[in-house]
Amino acid sequence: MMENMLDHGDGKRRKFNVQGLFVSPWFKRLLLWLFPTLFLLQFFFVPLFRILILGFDASALKTENFSLAFSVLSFTFYQASLSLALTFILGLPSAILFARYNFYGKSFLRALTAIPFMLPTVVVATAFNSLLGPNGWIHTLLPLSSFQFMGTLTAILTAHVFYNTTIVIRIVGNALSRLDPKLEYAARSLGADSSRVWWNVILPLLRPSLLAAALLVFLFDFTSFGVILLLGGTNFSTLEVEIYLRVLKLPNLPLAALLSLIQLIFTLIFSLLYTRVINQTTVQTAPRFSASSFPANIREKIFAALLVLFLSSFFFLPLVSLPLRSLTRLEADRGQRTEVQYGITIDYYKELFINRRGSLFYVPPIQAALNSFAFAGLTVLFSLFLGFPAALALAKPTWLEKILDPLLILPLGSSAVMLGLGFILSFGSALSLPIFVPIAHTLIALPFVVRALQPAIASIPERLRQAASTLGASPFRVWQTVDFPILSRATLTAATFAFTISLGEFGATLLLSRPDRPTIPVAIARFLSQPGGLNYGQAMAMSTILMIITCVSILFIERDDNRFA
């Protein structure tokens, strides 16, 4: 045995020439990276380069462009800061609630607050529309003619809070519940009352997670597109919305490129800050989670009860209102405000299958769903094909991976609308090929797919493989019994991520999809932009379908996550 091994080693050393080169770890590594880097180069860096060139062009660097950019940038900052403040006003008490207290339905409420984060923006926009819009429940059931929600800053802020509160609950709440309770005990035994415990011990220790949560929330609010376009209407223009307008509605590509560059610079700054913050000293963690307890005194009980009530209605109402509205006919749909009659109907769903003359599409609206599924399926294939080798290489990182890993994430930092603009600048008339939609989706999904696969690949200990092979398993059996069971789950999770992201993607698709080949979100946006109860109802029906598919996917991913944990 021993001699065999020595012999093998010798043989390997002697044979090092041409054959050795092909089996050398470096060659394998480069092979793994070949397709992912080529893909990124062609579909991300070339378009990015086109935007850079156009953005620095004389036609872009004009005073009037700068003054417009400045006002758009100010509003973007303004709404993002307001959204951030409101998100923290709701998020911090909620983080304390979830970290410190037990109450009935806690895990359900926690899951409920997390749902919006995964929902496509069009779904959130239609959900609020179904509740507070002119054809929504509140307006048709209550005579509130002066009350306007759609097209206001309030609508934008509400949707942003709805989206991002879960970030604060997760990041700050987790840090809080992982805080070693002994630190609090120590402070109290040293004479600190509860307010001093908070100011002198807990808040300073939570600082990194507070900062991380704030930066992340701000980043999402800063780059928000669908919410602003669909809830804010024409009144508000953030960088994202303005880029979209300058590509499709009031074409001025140099201006769009300039705005993209500004946007890119800021998102890069925030992302860099965020990575710095999360790499800072981590919170002193307890070996296990500190115990949460039922609210003890009357003050805690009132705090918990009010917050639970508010959270459940705030997160539950829009999510229920949407499917209900898609199944209900409200007479006010037809403009008769005098008497409201309502009844259950599945007409809106039926209508999706009918190709009406003079309708928005040349095809039955349900075709949009078929398009979406086809694009999503292609996105899954592409992103797995590119993500697997990248994840394999990243599982055992060398200096090469340290360089390539951030590049892989970069498309996330640039916005979806900007990806669309880059494609338009780079591929011109070739864009009529439908393949570019799933390619754009793949760019967005790829970081998630790699992140889902990489830990699973890295988690397979070499010892497990060695153990299996010393027990007499052939390399194939090793793969079959060790690698496959672990990786199949991660692959399914990754595929679900890619599928869900593709289904809900709005910004890039809006710029890239051809009018006769809409996806579900594009179709919803088009329905909403048209008057009439039937269009409204179909938007609701399609959003409900998209919401249900997304929720099923979330459940699937979450279930898988729990199994790993």
Added chain:
Amino acid sequence: MIIALLELRSISKTYQGQALLKGISFTVNSGETVCLLGVSGSGKSTLLRIIAGLESPDDGFVLFNGVDLASMPPHTRDFGLVFQDYGLFPHLNVFDNIAFGLKMQKIPASEIKQRVAALLKQINLTGFESRRVTDLSGGEQQRVALARALAPEPRLLMFDEPLGALDRTLKDDLLNELRVILRRTKIPAIYVTHDQDEAFAIAHRILLLHDGVIVREGTPAAVWNNPGSAWAAQFLSVGNIIGGIVNAKGKVKTDYGAFTLTCKHKHSKGEKISLLIRQSSGAHETLKLKVQDVIFKREQFEVHAQGGLVFHVKERPKVDGIIPLRVKVECLHENPKEKPSGRGSLSVRR
């Protein structure tokens, strides 16, 4: 005159539906170090948190100087706490950690500086003021934690397995320093541990906690000499414990011969009891045992004899040989909650 400073009266606590503490009562006198000794999970730490006011008991009282503390929040109790994993504030340096309690008392900065310097000298860490606590070694961190607890001059100090995370030699050094500091400052202390050597070294008085109640209380020597129950003897590794059955003539039949019972309480025929067999050069009884294994243990040899009995001898005996051993045989309670009934010595007859 001994004054009971801290008094616990029948403290009970249920944790996750299970009775953890079942009516604990004891006192701590001024200047005294009391050691709560018990296995992990026996509720020792919970008891400390109840005394500190960080948790409230389901039943019972905590009194200090005769005053019920129930309505007193923890930050006004003036009791210091030292934890196994130090519990130092990671965002503060050494100086700010030690000064934390002093700042809470709003003591002037100049005085805080002096007192922290004096404490650092006491724990041999002079000049460590601006060091980050996360950069210190385990022993240094525990010294800082001790100084932090000592700084506000608490009325009572509580230690929760303070040396549990340290290795043997460091443990012995710190234990001695701690002993010296406690004896000099005369701050009454409750020391919680599962390590009998620590308890014996530092305590004036030991309380043996088992299954939610205190099963044995006394000075280290008293507890060692008369552990009382089979559980306590085993937990303290006092000696070998063997089982026996009381026969018709009031004798105890064991695998090593029959012994005459002389302990005070009555045993009925057929009752199974435990006997403690200790090596004792002055004892009259001799056991002849077959050697099964011999292990070198520095100054002596550990002998594993028939039936799993373990003894220590100076000269290496032969395996499979028979050696005579002088032993003392004592009677143990099966129920650890029964109070020990004085020395029950037995005579052996082979």
